[in-house]
Amino acid sequence: MSDPVLSRQLDHTLAETHLDALGERYRGKVRDVYRQRDRLFLVATDRLSAFDRVLTTIPFKGEVLNRIAQFWFEKTQDVVPNHVLDTPDPNVTVARATKPFPVEVVVRGYLTGSLWRDFQKGTHTAYGLSIPGDMKKDAAFPEPILTPSTKAPVGEHDEPLPEAEVVRRGIASARDWGRIREAALALFRAGQTWCHTRGLLLVDTKYEFGAVGDALYVIDEMHTPDSSRFWRAADYEERLAAQADQVMLDKENVRQWLIRERGFSGHGALPVIPEDVRVQTSELYLRAYAEITGTPLTPVAGDVEARIQKNLQTHGYL
Ligand SMILES: Nc1ncnc2c1ncn2[C@@H]1O[C@H](COP(=O)(O)OP(=O)(O)OP(=O)(O)O)[C@@H](O)[C@H]1O
Ligand SMILES: [Mg+2]
Incomplete structure (x- = not known):
C-alpha cells in the first residue's frame, strides 16, 4: 500500500x-x-x-x-x-x-513516557511532583501537570527543572512564569478539546515561549508529532486496563523501533535507517x-x- x-x-x-x-x-x-x-x-x-x-x-x-x-x-x-x-x-x-525563555514547557495529561520511567525509578521527584504510588502507566492525571526542563546545548540532554527553580535561576521572572504556565495550560486544553473531536487524545506536549518587550508569544512549533504524543481515544480504556501500549500517532513509534531493532537510545554510533x-x-x-x-x-x-x-x-x- x-x-x-x-x-x-x-x-x-x-x-x-x-x-x-x-x-x-x-x-x-x-x-x-x-x-x-x-x-x-x-x-x-x-x-x-x-x-x-x-x-x-x-x-x-x-x-x-x-x-x-x-x-x-x-x-x-x-x-x-x-x-x-x-x-x-x-x-x-x-x-x-x-527573546526565548530558555525552558521547555512540558505539559502532561497522562503518566507515560519518560515521566513513567522516572516514576518507576522514583526520580520524578526532581520535578517537585508527588504522584500517587499506585498510579498506573498511561493513567490520566486529574488535571494536566507541568514538568519543565532545561533547553540543553547541542549534544546534551534536557534536565528536569522544578517550577520553583525556573524562577530561582532567573530563567523567567515570577510574573512571566505565571503567565507562561497559564498560557501553556490554556493551549493544552484547547488542543485536547480539538483532539477529542478527532477521536484522538493529546497526551503531552512541549511549548516554547518568547518575549518582545512585555508581550508574550508561543514560538517554535505547536502540537506536532515531534513535540507531542497523540493516542487513539477509542482504544485508550481497554489498553489502559490491559496495561498494553497505546495506539500512537507520534514519534514514539520511531523511538521504540530504534530501541527494539537497533538497541539505540541516543548513545554510541548512529544506526543506519x-x-x-x-x-x-x-x-x-x-x-x-x-x-x-x-x-x-x-x-x-x-x-x-x-x-x-x-x-x-x-x-x-x-
Ligand atoms: N519566534 C522565535 N523567536 C526566537 N527563537 C525561536 C523562535 N521560534 C523558534 N525559535 C528557536 O529556533 C530553533 C528551532 O530549531 P529546532 O526546532 O530545530 O531546534 P531544536 O533542535 O528543537 O533545539 P536546539 O536549538 O536546541 O537544537 C529553536 O532553538 C527555537 O528555540
Ligand atoms: Mg524544536
Missing part, C-alpha cells in the same frame, strides 16, 4: 538549506533558522531527530510538521498570541524574532496530519529547496 510518491521523494528530502541571502543561519536539530533584525525564517527540514540525535531524513516530514504547527497556531491565535507572521511555503514560517523504514515513517507523519486536521495531505514529489526558493522570491523575501 506504500505510496510510490514517498519512495520517489527519498532522493529529494530536505536535509539542509543554503538560503544565505535570508540572513545568518542557525541550525537546530530539525529547523534551519535564518535571522533578520526582527524576524526569523524557520525552515522545517526533513531531518528526523530522536533522543536528541539527528538520524536521517523522512520524505515530506518538514512540510507535515510546519503545516501541523500552522494549523494549531491559527486555531489557537485567540487563546495565546503566537510568533507567526507569514507562511510563504509549506516548509517555511516567517516568525517574529523573540533502511529506506522502507523511512517510507513507513513518512506515512506515519502524513497519517498524523490527516487525523489531527481532518484533511488528508497529498504531497507533491520534487526538489523542496528549489520550491522554497521560488516561493520566497514570489513573496518578496529573496
